[in-house]
Amino acid sequence: MRITEIGEFGLIDRVKEAIGPPGAGVVVGIGDDVAVLRARGDKYLLATCDIQVEGIHFLKEAISPYQLGRKAAAINISDIAAMGGLPTYLLVSLALPKETTVEYVDRLYEGLKKETEAAGVQIVGGNMSHSPGVMVDIFLLGEVEAEHLLLRSGARPGDKVLVTGSVGDSGAGLALLLDPTADRTGEEAKQVLKAHLTPTPRLKEGRAIARTRIATSMMDVSDGTVSDMGHICEASGVGVQLWSDALPLSPATRAVAEALGKDPLEWALHSGEDYELIFTAPADKAEKLAALVEEETTTPVTIIGEIIEEGMNLVLPSGESLPLEPGGWDHFRRR
Amino acid sequence: MRITEIGEFGLIDRVKEAIGPPGAGVVVGIGDDVAVLRARGDKYLLATCDIQVEGIHFLKEAISPYQLGRKAAAINISDIAAMGGLPTYLLVSLALPKETTVEYVDRLYEGLKKETEAAGVQIVGGNMSHSPGVMVDIFLLGEVEAEHLLLRSGARPGDKVLVTGSVGDSGAGLALLLDPTADRTGEEAKQVLKAHLTPTPRLKEGRAIARTRIATSMMDVSDGTVSDMGHICEASGVGVQLWSDALPLSPATRAVAEALGKDPLEWALHSGEDYELIFTAPADKAEKLAALVEEETTTPVTIIGEIIEEGMNLVLPSGESLPLEPGGWDHFRRR
Numbered sequence: 001m002r003i004t005e006i007g008e009f010g011l012i013d014r015v016k017e018a019i020g021p022p023g024a025g026v027v028v029g030i031g032d033d034v035a036v037l038r039a040r041g042d043k044y045l046l047a048t049c050d051i052q053v054e055g056i057h058f059l060k061e062a063i064s065p066y067q068l069g070r071k072a073a074a075i076n077i078s079d080i081a082a083m084g085g086l087p088t089y090l091l092v093s094l095a096l097p098k099e100t101t102v103e104y105v106d107r108l109y110e111g112l113k114k115e116t117e118a119a120g121v122q123i124v125g126g127n128m129s130h131s132p133g134v135m136v137d138i139f140l141l142g143e144v145e146a147e148h149l150l151l152r153s154g155a156r157p158g159d160k161v162l163v164t165g166s167v168g169d170s171g172a173g174l175a176l177l178l179d180p181t182a183d184r185t186g187e188e189a190k191q192v193l194k195a196h197l198t199p200t201p202r203l204k205e206g207r208a209i210a211r212t213r214i215a216t217s218m219m220d221v222s223d224g225t226v227s228d229m230g231h232i233c234e235a236s237g238v239g240v241q242l243w244s245d246a247l248p249l250s251p252a253t254r255a256v257a258e259a260l261g262k263d264p265l266e267w268a269l270h271s272g273e274d275y276e277l278i279f280t281a282p283a284d285k286a287e288k289l290a291a292l293v294e295e296e297t298t299t300p301v302t303i304i305g306e307i308i309e310e311g312m313n314l315v316l317p318s319g320e321s322l323p324l325e326p327g328g329w330d331h332f333r334r335r
Numbered sequence: 336m337r338i339t340e341i342g343e344f345g346l347i348d349r350v351k352e353a354i355g356p357p358g359a360g361v362v363v364g365i366g367d368d369v370a371v372l373r374a375r376g377d378k379y380l381l382a383t384c385d386i387q388v389e390g391i392h393f394l395k396e397a398i399s400p401y402q403l404g405r406k407a408a409a410i411n412i413s414d415i416a417a418m419g420g421l422p423t424y425l426l427v428s429l430a431l432p433k434e435t436t437v438e439y440v441d442r443l444y445e446g447l448k449k450e451t452e453a454a455g456v457q458i459v460g461g462n463m464s465h466s467p468g469v470m471v472d473i474f475l476l477g478e479v480e481a482e483h484l485l486l487r488s489g490a491r492p493g494d495k496v497l498v499t500g501s502v503g504d505s506g507a508g509l510a511l512l513l514d515p516t517a518d519r520t521g522e523e524a525k526q527v528l529k530a531h532l533t534p535t536p537r538l539k540e541g542r543a544i545a546r547t548r549i550a551t552s553m554m555d556v557s558d559g560t561v562s563d564m565g566h567i568c569e570a571s572g573v574g575v576q577l578w579s580d581a582l583p584l585s586p587a588t589r590a591v592a593e594a595l596g597k598d599p600l601e602w603a604l605h606s607g608e609d610y611e612l613i614f615t616a617p618a619d620k621a622e623k624l625a626a627l628v629e630e631e632t633t634t635p636v637t638i639i640g641e642i643i644e645e646g647m648n649l650v651l652p653s654g655e656s657l658p659l660e661p662g663g664w665d666h667f668r669r670r
Contacts, residue, residue: 036486049460051472082369125383132468141476151367
C-alpha cells in the first residue's frame with residue numbers, strides 16, 4: 001500500500017500506534033505539532049540533529065528501512081553518548097517520495113523503536129513531508145549532570161588517547177557494499193556489514209567514562225578517527241600522535257581488507273561511521289580508566305596515542321613519524 | 336564561491352561568525368555535535384520540527400534564500416506560539432546541492448537570524464549535508480509555564496472560535512506565484528506575496544492569549560483554517576460551525592482574488608500557511624478575550640464561528656449550512 005492511500009494523518013496515526021502510549025515525562029507526544037515535555041532543571045539539556053539522505057548517506061537498495069531507522073537513531077544517540085549524556089526524547093522529520101509504501105515506513109519506525117527503546121529514548125514527535133528521495137532527519141534531546149559533561153576542548157599535552165571497541169569495521173562494510181563483485185556471505189563480511197548498517201552507539205560506555213571523571217575530552221568517531229581527533233585537537237589547542245600498530249583493528253576487518261586487497265589502516269584512520277568513542281585522559285590515569293570502563297561495560301578500550309603540543313602525526317612501528325591531516329590520508333599516501 | 340570550495344567545516348565556521356557569540360544559557364553552541372543548554376526545570380519543555388524541501392514546499396526561483404531562512408524559522412516559531420509558549424533554542428539541519436554558493440547560505444542564515452532575533456531565539460547548532468535539492472529542517476525548543484499551556488484538546492460545545500489577523504493572504508500570494516501571467520507589481524500583490532514568503536509568527540499574540548487563561552484550545556493555521564480547526568475538533572471531540580461572512584479577508588486578498596478571477600473564501604478556508612492563531616473561548620468571555628489581545632498586541636482578533644457537538648459546517652449569509660471536511664473544499668464545491 002502506498003503512503004498516498006492513507007495520507008499524512010493516516011500515516012501519523014499508524015506511527016502513533018506503533019510507538020505506543022507516551023511514558024512519564026511526556027505531556028503531549030506524537031500527533032501534535034509540538035511535543036510538551038517535563039524538564040529537569042538540575043541538569044544541562046543536550047540537543048543534536050543528524051540526517052540520512054538517500055543517495056548521499058545511503059543507497060536505498062543497500063540498506064533496509066529497518067536498518068535505516070536503527071542507524072538514523074543510533075548516530076544521534078552516539079552524539080549524546082559522546083558528551084557523557086543520557087538521550088531522552090526524539091523527534092523524526094521524515095521526507096518520503098509519493099511512491100513509498102506504508103510497509104517501508106512501518107519497518108523504518110520498527111528500526112527507530114528498536115534502537116530508541118534500547119537507549120531508553122522516547123519518540124515524541126516530528127513531521128512528515130513529501131520529497132524526491134527518502135530523508136530521515138533525527139532531532140534528539142538528552143541531559144547530563146554538569147559534572148559529567150565531556151567536551152572536545154579539555155585535552156592537554158601528555159594526555160593519552162583512548163578508543164572503545166575497534167575502528168575501521170564500518171569502512172570495511174562500506175567497501176563491501178560498494179564492490180559489486182565482493183563476496184558478502186562469510187562471517188567476517190556479515191560482521192563488518194552489520195557495523196556499517198546498524199552501528200551500536202556506545203551509550204553505556206560514554207556514561208561509564210563520564211562517571212569516572214578521569215577523561216579530559218571525548219567525541220564519537222563519525223567522520224573518521226583522524227578527522228574527529230582533529231576536532232578535539234582544534235578545540236583543545238593541542239596536537240596528537242597516533243600509534244599505527246596500536247589502532248584496534250578487528251579480525252573481521254583485517255580479513256575483509258585482505259580479500260579486497262585494501263589497507264585496513266586506511267579505514268581505521270579515515271573512513272568514519274564507526275561510532276566508537278575517542279577520548280583523552282591524563283597519562284597516569286589512562287590505564288586505570290581503560291580498565292574501569294572495560295570492567296563495567298565488557299567493551300575493550302585501547303590506548304592509541306598521545307596528546308602533544310601541536311601537529312598530527314602517525315607513528316609507524318619503525319619509529320618513523322608521518323604527518324596526518326584531517327581527511328588527509330590520501331594526501332599522506334601520495335608522499 | 337561554491338560551498339565545495341570551503342567545505343563543511345569552513346561553512347560552519349562562517350555560520351558561527353555570522354550568528355555571533357552564544358548568549359546566556361548556552362554552554363556549547365554552534366560548531367559542536369551537540370548543543371549544551373541550561374534547562375529551566377519549573378517549566379514544560381516544548382520541542383517541534385518543520386521542514387522546507389525544494390520542489391515540495393518551495394520553488395528555488397520563487398523564494399530568495401533570505402526569505403526561505405525567515406520562513407523556515409517562522410513556521411516553527413508559530414508552532415511554539417500556538418502552545419502559548421516562548422521559543423528558546425533552534426537547530427538547523429541544512430542539506431544543499433554541491434553547486435550551492437556560499438552567498439546562498441549566507442543569505443539563508445541572515446534570514447534565519449532576522450527571524451530568530453525578533454523572537455528572542457538563539458541558534459545553537461545543527462548539521463550540514465549534501466543532497467540533490469535544498470532542504471531546511473528546523474528543530475526548535477521552547478518553554479511554557481504549566482498554567483499557560485494551550486492544547487488542541489480543550490474546546491467545548493458553545494465556545495466561540497476566534498482567529499488573529501486575516502486568513503487567505505498566503506493562499507493569494509501562492510496563487511500569484513503559480514500564475515506566470517499575473518501582475519505582481521501592485522501594492523496588494525506585494526502584500527499577499529509577503530504574507531506567503533515571509534509570514535509573521537503570532538508570538539506576542541500567542542503569549543497574550545495564553546496569559547489571559549480564557550482560551551480553551553489553540554492552533555496555528557498552517558494546513559488551512561478548516562483543516563486545523565478539524566484538528567482541534569478531533570482532539571476535543573467536538574464539531575464546529577464557521578460563519579462565511581465573518582472570516583477576516585484582507586482588502587489585498589479580495590483585490591488579488593478579483594484580478595485572478597478566484598474565490599478568496601477558498602483561500603481563507605483551505606489554502607493554509609497563514610500562520611494566524613485559531614483558538615476557542617467560552618461564549619461569554621470571547622469578546623473580552625478578543626479585546627484584551629487586540630489592546631495588548633494591536634493585532635485584530637475576529638470571532639468566526641462556534642463549537643458545536645459534532646460535524647463541521649460553513650454557515651452562509653443566507654442561513655444555509657454546508658458541510659465542511661478537512662481539506663474537503665473541492666468536495667464541497669462539487670455539490
